[in-house]
Amino acid sequence: MTTKRPPTALEKMGLNSPMALALHLPSRYEDETELFTIDEALGLGRFHSIQTQGVVIRNQVMFRPRRQLLVTIEDDTGSLQLRFLNFYPSQQKQMAVGSHVRVRGEVREGYQGAEMVHPTVRAVTSDAPLPASLTPVYPASAGTSQTIIRKAVLQALRDASLKESLAEFLPSKLMAEIFPSNDWPPLQDAIAYLHQPPADANTQSLLERTHPAWRRVQFEELLAQQISLKRAHAIRRERRAPSFKRDQQISKVSTTNTSVEDGLFKVLPFKLTGAQARVWSEIGLDLSNTFPMNRLLQGDVGSGKTVIAALAAARAMDHGYQAAIMAPTEILAEQHYLKMKEWFEPLGVKIVWLSGSLKAKEKRLAQEMIESGDAQLIIGTHALIQDKVSFAKLGLAVIDEQHRFGVRQRLEIQQRVGSELFYCHQLMMTATPIPRTLAMTYYADLDVSVIDELPPGRKPIATKVVKAARRDEVIGGLHDWLTKGLQAYWVCPLIEESEVLQLQTAVESFEQLTQALPDFKVGLVHGRLKGEEKAAVMAAFKANEIQLLVATTVIEVGVDVPNAALMVIEHAERFGYAQIHQLRGRVGRGSADSVCILMYAEPLSLAAKERLQTLRETSDGFVIAERDLSLRGPGELLGAKQSGDAMLRFVDLQRDAWLIELAQLAAERLLAEHGDLVERHLERWLGSRTEFLKA
Ligand code: ADP
């Protein structure tokens, strides 16, 4: 671009090339191909849009009860009133008495009989031909109108360059082999069809996006994704990373005679479960490779992922490399820090804490230690990638609750290592299981290990769903509970609109509970507390100096107090599946029978009712994640919210799961047999977005 001018509204939507416009596909259609007489329209136009036309016989601006334009049109069969509450002078003129207009809208019963409110109006001659195709309705944003977008798209579709960019390149032989029964049109035809379906098109399948033309486009998009994932896989294998072989450790870091890894096994107060041992051997193998590990460790809340992270860190340190553990919240990072200190400090490991809340001087000191290599194990929040941190010799990055981080941030930490030629191993951890369809698409270049067994002695958590009206009863039960010498959590909900409001409700509950339970010490922890204040409250709770902990959702992850086996969640209807599942995982860690009480306020929406019911019936993270995915789409599981890039625009992972396998097959064949086509295909679909797929 040579001249600097502000981007147009279309450009702001990313519609800056014929290709981009061609791929800006309609979200629905209006049928303007059929015209009804006014008499027919009055009968048929209830509850759905209908098109009719006539001559204007009245055009009048009324001022009571508010300013509005009333227009009446008439044909041989009858008359119809049109009402406009907002209107421009130009519209008033367009519908001058005597002019002929075509209108489209729903008919409803007004004060003065049947009328259309705000129909679309077009000035036409009485014999104006009807359009031959359905009228597309496009996703739009402020500053553009359907008319502008339609015009731009039509122009783009005629652009000569499009023939090249949409050229068919899937070898028909290949397609016939992998999917003989497909009735898909060539790509260019499919796109043209979707923009301008003929009058007799199957609108149902167009709307549901199951029409062959849609299938063709979806397949193309999935194919691009599969190809780039496979390539990312190959690229990763060509990258270099330090190899950490179990029997070649140098164990310089340990002040004891053993390696850090052996030392850790000695100080651990438990034996690894079978699942943990299996997962650790998978990870150990990855770490011994000369290319970077890219592994997701998936395990339900409380399944014991932390110790695996510690073992991997020990392995890296035993080879003279640094390890970093990054967590999304200060509380969670702090929990890791405390745990690692407990396990590693006796072994002489130098651990450094880095978070945004450190004082400038402390931060600088931490950064210096990281840069000089004095720090062997670094634990922190986003600060690890936000500030000017460069690692002396980072060999392993562990990212906890990876879905809370964007793809970009995951790339970022690998770049902290310095040279393009050298990468660190990455271990991502999550309690949110990845449904199969997601694993096959976005996560295809990720190896997955699953801890599918809880440590011994865990008791199932009994979940109860209770009306807020029974609050006093719940508090009574809480009293009995605490009297037994057990502890409990009381969780106040996130209030998205206002942090102040959120704090206020937490303080109110805190005060009420303090009064209602005079024999016990009640504590309060929330997001506004400073790091050290938070730590002090948490430490007191852990030491049982506080029996009941009132908390906002800051405790969502990471807190580990086995004696606290009861959790009350207020306004549970405001929480999502994953949040409650995570929260609930805080209890059920000790020997006592655990209980989670989901308190809800009425009225309960249907969705919330179903959610609470599911949560009461199952604590299986997989079931919950599937429900969650079908509800919210993959964006949040992926962290795509932060990256701002939804990579699949036309594919719905639930609806189109079967297409993924086909695309996978085609991608393999194309890479093997038609390498030349692959680049072009990627460029046309992903353009600059390919970088994300390498994460
Ligand atoms: P999460 O997977 O949710 O991060 P943690 O790593 O915090 O789970 O582990 C939860 C609790 O289980 C911790 O108290 C931890 O010490 C304990 N734990 C982990 N592994 C075992 C094991 N093999 N046997 C007994 N307790 C274990």
Ligand code: MG
């Ligand atoms: Mg954890």
